[in-house]
């Protein structure tokens with residue numbers, strides 16, 4: 001499985017405030033893992049513990065299967081962008097990277113043109129930092145992370161504040177780094193839509209606790225159509241469905257409506273089945289449930305009913 005990061009019962013308390021509840025998390029080699037949570041959910045605190053910027057209140061962190069002092073050797077295989085790096089406004093991209101190259105002891109001078117090319121800034125390398133767009137600034141931040149040729153990138157909200165074009169550029173860059181350079185990526189955002197479908201895994205964090213950890217495929221499945229059936233006898237309908245489809249997933253909503261989230265392609269049969277078993281079907285429709293709604297329900301606790309009224 002080659003875990004790059006593993007945390008075991010990791011917690012962080014600021015005074016009496018438990019900001020990260022006991023967290024078991026594994027980042028596997030090759031993943032683009034998205035950590036999604038509202039502002040204040042604990043994303044930065046979690047990343048800062050991984051980087052060593054702050055120490056955990058309890059629990060363990062292993063990096064590349066190393067713990068304690070042995071971690072120092074492997075830490076250079078990871079690069080973190082937790083806060084926007086301080087770049088000099090009057091320096092060009094090249095000059096800014098050169099400053100950090102020397103400071104960080106990266107010997108190969110040729111890394112600078114290489115990373116500028118990787119992030120798509122080679123044509124802009126003579127422009128001063130202050131004349132860069134937000135997206136270009138963020139890409140320069142990622143270029144800085146890449147200077148040391150890491151195997152793993154950890155990026156805290158790199159898309160925050162970018163326009164659609166900037167978001168798209170960062171998305172494409174991350175996929176390229178992952179696919180072409182085999183860099184494992186852990187990235188956070190407070191908006192699922194920003195990372196939608198570029199990540200191979202989505203971890204949702206709410207009030208310092210992981211509330212869902214699902215693959216891209218599972219997330220896609222959740223966004224697929226679902227059946228809403230309004231019936232006169234919801235308990236009989238549920239019984240019929242469970243007998244014929246033991247693995248069926250459904251919820252009973254208000255007003256006698258069943259929301260069926262699996263077996264959606266069996267819609268026709270489900271309708272017939274209910275009618276044949278004496279259930280009065282008052283309404284039957286196949287509906288879509290967007291990923292945004294799913295995310296809102298998960299992290300904000302809004303019910304489907306509230307969402308469908310919007």
Ligand SMILES: Nc1ncnc2c1ncn2[C@@H]1O[C@H](COP(=O)(O)OP(=O)(O)OP(=O)(O)O)[C@@H](O)[C@H]1O
Nearest residue numbers: 014019037038039040041042043044045046157190
């Ligand atoms: N140094 C600190 N001292 C006290 N409380 C802190 C400290 N750092 C963070 N917190 C609190 O911890 C909680 C989680 O903050 P954190 O910055 O990790 O969240 P986040 O998910 O990264 O949010 P954002 O997207 O707004 O950065 C918040 O309630 C925050 O106020």
